[in-house]
Amino acid sequence: MTIRNIYRKSLNNVMLTLTGICAFVTVSTLFVILAYLVYNGGKSVDLAFFTQLPKGAGEEGGGMANAILGSAEIVAIASAIGIPIGFFTGVYLSEWGGPGFSFLVRYMCDLLNGVPSIVIGIFAWIVVVKPMHQFSALAGGFALSLMLIPITAKSTEQFLVEVPRALREGSLALGATKWRTIASVVVPAARKGIMTGIILGVARIAGESAPLLFTSLNNQYWSTGLSEPTASLPVMIYTHAISAYDDWHRQAWAAGLVLLCLVLVANIAARLIVSRGTTARG
């Protein structure tokens, strides 16, 4: 073997090993994050965390019950606005979309999807908070719905387009109208994919804090209505993490662990739905 060949062989081995190390480093990051959150927050996730209000600065104990409920409220509002708009837009793009107008809608969806979350927050502040003169759960829900619309629209369109032509033609041949075909054949055939897209979208917005900073703000107490400033888990983590109190840090870790678990469970569940869906169809 010439020296050149030995060099090539060893370069091959070294570089391939390096790519393996790169993959190992990136994959293990997730486990490091999870382990560190469990280590720091695990012991603080107790009954009080889920049932009590936050205590004042520097005081021991308390929980984040209001933030958990607030997050649920805000996400529910966002879903109520974002899912229908996203879903029907997706149906339009897949079933009636041609060139021209659909291209524009698709492009705008992508554009909306790429808008930094903090800019979405500013927009929601301008159109909801400013006219209402009030930070509110509604404003927060509106902001998050803007992030949910493009995600839902895109995944709905993608999964509807994949429904085989033969199914549509069969239904039309039986005399069903186009909308009946869509409602009772095409959408049900793609429902697993659509559900997955929606779950992923909701999981994504549930962890967003930047759009909530100037819309739902925060609240140390229970909010009494949808037009009140409302606490949410992500914003609570932010304010507690940058505070100077150890007990607030402890609470932030617990909240981080709860939020991460919710998001990961949603993502894994979505993945399972999709993999089962494809095996059933194939």
Added chain:
Amino acid sequence: MSPTAAAQPQSPISSLSRRLRGGDEVAWLITLLFATSVLVITALLIGELWIGSAAAREKFGFGFITSRLWNPVTDEFGAYPFLYGTIVTSALALAISVPIGVGAAIFLAELANGKWSDALTFLVELLASVPSVIYGLLAIFTIVPMMREFIGPALKSVFGFLPLFQGPVYGVGYLTASLVLSIMIFPYIISVSREALLAVPREQREAALALGATKWESTWQIVVPFARLGIIGSIFLAFARALGETMAVTMVIGNDMTVHTSLLAPGNTIAAVLASEFNEATGKYYPAALIELGLVLFLLTLVLNGLARLLILVTTNKGSARA
């Protein structure tokens, strides 16, 4: 019914009413309405940012981009420190993330077998679902103290002669934010680059191997150049994500309003200054200046996302056409 009546052509009106009764036109109209609402919302977003920043745009003009002054008391606002911080942290994050991310993508596309590759890629993509504020929380309590105690002093003692690594080490700052960002953009680089690599036709690899190339030579000299547009697209995508990233950066950047040459010094980014100051902004010019910052950030990410989409589209089309 006589056969002649059935064969008679229908008038347009009766045809329309029949279609309406069938519901097709109604369904079309409803979905069209929702699709239009997406257009309206996006147009409104751009319009409101434009109107909201009017006061600042008129007062400062293009000098807004280059002015280093940020003083809410005297109503003088310049975007330069934030633009500088945004671009420096994002570029540095890419410098860390691109080699590791592309390396990992090569492993996942070329070496790992299908099942393992999919499973590992799923784990990497889960990283993208971790909320930004959790990255910030972790960074405050891990990377910031590490930077203050070990990394910062070590960099200073080795590269201290460079202006990039001088001055006191606080733990928070440009470099810390870049480290956090680099972890956050891994998933974008890896999953898009891997797709681009997988789209390279098999024959390309086989031809290279048949000519006597080693696995690495075939990967690095044939496969990677073939997929380069897709990889560059993934980098643009990651760049756009890094520019707009808010919470994690806000928590570790240090919120300093001046421009520092040293990467160890605290700074600020557009997203971070919006997060920390927007609620306190009062008066005519202060909120307008912040909204203009938002507009600048929006335009930056718009251009980068557009380029990324174009590049990714070009490669996937090319790959599928030749496969």
